[in-house]
Amino acid sequence: MKKLLNDPRRVVREMLEGEVDLNPGQALLRDEDVVVRSGLPEPAARGVAVLSGGGSGHEPAHAGYVGAGMLHAAVAGDVFTSPGVDAVLAAIRAAAGPAGAVLVVKNYTGDRLNFGLAAELARAQGIPAEVVVVADDVALSDTVEPARRRGIAGTVLVHKVAGAAAAAGLPLEAVAAEARAAAAATGSMGVALGACTVPAAGRPGFSLGEEEVELGLGIHGEQGVRRVPLRPADALVQEMLDTILADAALRGGERVALLVNGLGGTPPMELAVVARSALALLRARGLAVERAWCGNLLTALEMPGASLTVMRVDDGMLARLDAPTEAPAWPGSGRIAPARQLVGTTAAPVAEAARPATPAGETVRRAALAAAAALEGAEARLTALDSAAGDGDLGISMSRGAAALRALPDAAWAEAPAALVRMGEAVRRAIAGSSGPFYATALLRAARALPAAPSPADWSAALAAGVDAIADLGGAKPGDRTMLDALHPAAEAFARALAAGQPPASAWEEAVQTARAGAEATASMRPRLGRASYLGDRALGTPDAGAAAAVVWLEVLAPHRAR
Template structure:
């Protein structure tokens, strides 16, 4: 195992320190793993987070137009309720707090516990759970579908709604509508290695790929021989389009997300196929994002997220936002 690190036990702590030193628009709450906006905003506050190892998620989406706070757990491990509560306390105002949680058992349980504690302190909290992964109905770490890179679209849309002054219940409803309309699926070309374990999360032969991979190195739905980029995209997109019930004339946004070790050139090759397939089916692409948004350490591979848009979702998606990982 080769990792650019110091002590394994200080990996996340030192990463967060380095991040705030690079980005003065972020602030780290002392003694916590919480990143917040340097200047508090008077609006509904948005809090998200999860295990580390998915950078730029989640701290990279803290800023105007998106999140107010992100809570980092240890590598691929949910943050604790106490840390989440600290984030809620730091950002809440008179208008309440929305928690955006990916559907993993530990994340859902710990965010729910933090919400209960915050409610006991008189803070109005709502929660939405993202379950955009169409590859599996249940997995190693979930009951129901996993939350993966489509979560970034939810951050963006809910963030724009909050920035526009929507009340908490409306922000939550808009976020839920985005969740209902975003569909994702990924593929791995190689595994990742969690620093503390020192071992790859799974084994793949040089001529194999893993279809339907999770963002924590969970197994996919099947293992297949590697083939052309267009064929791999078709495999993912066929499942996504069937699940999303996208039809000719529909408006969509596309996110092509690198998992950590895939060259940008290859992500653009994948996007070329996606754009051509959707155009052939008469689907209108209103926005395309190609970059690393939710990684899995140094895993090679990518995921596709397709967000079906209505007028309001499109308007919120296109609203201004400025974070370290998202520029409008």
């Protein structure tokens, strides 16, 4: 896997240097991989310090949570490797004073040993220290006793509670007690869609089939508790939350906070889908979701997947979560509305009176439905073509437009011009990107050129008007490698054949053949407009997807042309 690194042996130090360069509230110890708050007072004037850390690869944890209101220092080990005792002790001495330090440690053997020994050494040097262990991974509920569970994303919430308690001026024992209460109130579980690659290893830690996921994973690139078939997001969310809620014995009426955590390789789109499902399920169980956060908060390099954390809260816990912090990676207030807010954007449409369709209106209806079916059948091919030189969304866009046409009421097809207008409205709403505006504009202008009882020449004029509308809107011309390279010659061929006295059927067949040739010719055209133009010569060899889509629906209009 390609990575933007220099020397894998220096990746942690260079990462921390970048972190501190970007955040003036942070400083880096010269001789250890430790980030501390900048501008800390002299040791005698310091309150309780809160520290955490562990192996690197979990960014933005842990350095991203160093700042007023959260951590005083974070200790970074090598990727997925606990930092050494000397580094932890250096962090304690740099951040703490006589008031002492609370060390928030995820429940892994290396972290417990190194942080635990450093705490013992700190005590011997006159710095009181308390170790708080986070073991929130409920996926191991049937495997190990609670005290041996792993610490995963719920650790971030423990950082926040402990940091806020320390900022409020509480003594060491009280800060530690609140941190332990937060850890005990927290349960997490994750799912991975693939592995991550440790820079020094250079290859993924495990392999998954296309239809497999790992359920109940840790955060060090390891496999999960079990491998299960890939299911829709809602089903995976339900399984994770069922496990978390059962382990915590949460019942309807209780108050919770939710954290949806990306593992590094999951886009915000998918995390939002997971968050939507988790919120709906928690509310359906009668739980009051007081706060919710979503994002990459404690990751496993670039692993695709997510974890869910649920924390039982009360007023005191919420006060700690709501307390201000300057930590750069804290995701904000987490305040959400008690239910999804939906607002109307337009007045309700006026119901149309049903009336018999004119022959021309019926022609448009049959043609539109045939085009819809053809575009749906070509979805995979259009997606593949668009992926070669665009963003790959044309196939699904055309299918959405097709569904919108089929959903039009019978009254929409009463007359041909009005039917074209309604078709334009439907595709405008259904198709995002450029295709929607292009087709909507073409249909609207074609409608204005079409009389209620059109002749073949009127259909030809309407087609030409629609093609001109696309050119006017987008600024393209034939030869620019767009849908116009199919549509423009087709419109010209249809008009020319009719003017020469050919029957409409043969004139239309000539138009379709011309459109096919035009679309095929785009494979040798250098794109001048649109996203494909960014590829230059790399787009050569593949026909333009928009032109190919135009051919798909032009071909099936032949049986429905006006006679």
